[in-house]
Amino acid sequence: MSLEETIRDLALRAKRASETLSALDTRTKNAWLERAAARLEEAAESIALANARDLEEAREKGVAEPLVNRLALAGDKWRDMLQGLRDVAALPDPVGEISELRVRPNGVQVGRMRIPLGVIGIIYESRPNVTVDAAALCVKAGNAVILRGGSEAFHSNQALGQVLRAAAADVGLPEDAVIVLPTTDRAAIDVLVKLDHAIDLIIPRGGSALVRKVKSESTIPVIAHDEGVCHVYLDASADPEMSVAIARDSKLRQMAVCNALETLLCHRDAAHTTLPGVLKALHEDGVEIRGCERTREVFAEARPAADDDWVAEYLAPILAVRVVEDLDAAVEHIRRYGSNHTEIIVTRDYDNAQAFTRRLQSSVVGVNCSTAFSDGFRLGLGAEIGISTSTLHAFGPMGLAELTTRKFVLYGSGQLRE
């Protein structure tokens, strides 16, 4: 078979599996999750070998060590992956849940029932634990999943996929619920995103180039997990201590994630009072400050910021800083340069808190807390498949419910329309 035929065939197998899965009881889906965790433990050694092969090949290719580390499936990452399966088993099944069930004037009961989306294609890079995490959530929500990981994690992903499928066979879940594409050919993506008769949703997770490519070529609906240029705005009334703590947590907790702080904005009335302390703390923590002119007046260590800095997703110990006239200017800046991801205001002013959270159209907007709360677990979704930067269907962190849709259910007793 050609590459195209192979992928088409796999997608149709996933579609058939999704038909069975859509009506599968929660007990079987949970049994699969538990069994997969147990089987992964049993197969730890062979997976470690596959993973070692990926690491070795990456080093041979001269991949930078921090990126090689992202590929490693050991220690905490391994334990978290297994625990993740058991955590997803413990979550309530969204499928079949009926909400908004109301009686219409004619007596027909109308409600909305959650149903799976069908087949979900996930295109991702680097970390092989995504293979297990994503499969767990998609299948728990009643979907079949087609996984296309990066070539750098090929052997690990294949080994993980085999275990997930074997666990499916053990418990009577269709094996084709989880398909890991058996190729590293980039042309596979081009084929995959055109199979709209078999695949219902494509989620690209990775660099902006990948996301853009998928969005422009896919004939299947796409929910992108793209970059985050996240802002914290220190209002005139911001508490200085809280400002330091929120800026530090937002910037330093994890720097290479999409919800990390990238640009700090500050009201001009706080530029001489609150801002220097915040920047001093970050600078001492090793963060390079790139400021506008007014920032450099109050913090001499700041380097001059260029226009590019306002749109930069550094994912690194660099922070862009700008002093703005007022809340309007902060909102304007975020709208113009931001990526509609996560924006936080630090303020004691009620009206400004209201205006900031209402006027910005980003996926997460908040008052007096860290940008790091932009995360499915922290927001109470119970799990997270990623953070959507697409507005349609699911905007921001996505949990199990976001991997389903809703149909209308009508319970009548002979009603006619006329």
Add this chain to the structure above:
Amino acid sequence: MSLEETIRDLALRAKRASETLSALDTRTKNAWLERAAARLEEAAESIALANARDLEEAREKGVAEPLVNRLALAGDKWRDMLQGLRDVAALPDPVGEISELRVRPNGVQVGRMRIPLGVIGIIYESRPNVTVDAAALCVKAGNAVILRGGSEAFHSNQALGQVLRAAAADVGLPEDAVIVLPTTDRAAIDVLVKLDHAIDLIIPRGGSALVRKVKSESTIPVIAHDEGVCHVYLDASADPEMSVAIARDSKLRQMAVCNALETLLCHRDAAHTTLPGVLKALHEDGVEIRGCERTREVFAEARPAADDDWVAEYLAPILAVRVVEDLDAAVEHIRRYGSNHTEIIVTRDYDNAQAFTRRLQSSVVGVNCSTAFSDGFRLGLGAEIGISTSTLHAFGPMGLAELTTRKFVLYGSGQLRE
């Protein structure tokens, strides 16, 4: 300016308008709706002239009279259109509504706030009242709208668009909230569906060829309003009188709509008892019956059905009829040949009602009522922009809420993640 430049420019104007609109108070949006209705009344004469020109040109081109009638903007259609504007004004504004507001263990309040989608492009055919209906709903939900109607209603659509924009200027709503494309060039669609930097959603309403074209070419998310091959399944225990009433209402109330009955399925145990009476009634109402072999055994007037009949959206006085072994076979038939639109079971059996509504993944599934309830007004949405056949974001009838999305809002008091 070239066609492409013109459309690009209009889309950017819509985008700017949408930024103002997203934060606009409900009062101004409602004032626009009321003012638009009043201005339409005042402009009745000039709109009637524009409409007459469309009708004349259609007749000159030899368009069939039923299609010409769909273009006419008089009588009930005119009154319904004006009343529609006032009804939308009376609906609650979905924008800013916060749901699921919960306190997380660390004290951060997390909720989900409805926000507009941005700019919505609607591509439709024939009926010019869609121009007003769609604009009303999109703008009430805080979106700007770009309308691309059919060439056969060009003059009517232009006249209606001018009135809607003049009403906007009257009340301080941005005029570019409503843009009716000033061209009948089909190439305009090709340009429009690629403007993903300015447009957030494309809704194609019309023939399957149009919908397919838009889905395959658009780089903007698409919610399709495609065909409905709707089913009624008469279970073994179906009440005979109710079966006749539901089949008649589903087929005859309006035949040229997507929620009309197209295929009737019947359990073999009801084939000799319930089915003949149902088919006799429909046949007497002028419906041509195309049946499977077993149907023709119990109803001699039936013509033989071919395979094509199971996938046909007749929109006409023709009905495909098939006798099936049991509920499983009915579900299997609907999955195989249906379009996931609207499916109804007539039954007195509790288990079968449960199985039918749970197992089918169509946008509307129901028990003992007419397919004609698959409609935003009847389902209690208060309005309807159309019936989505796309699963993502909105599946089935779409109201105001479906023209918005949700962002997360966080109200903290200094919380950090660690």
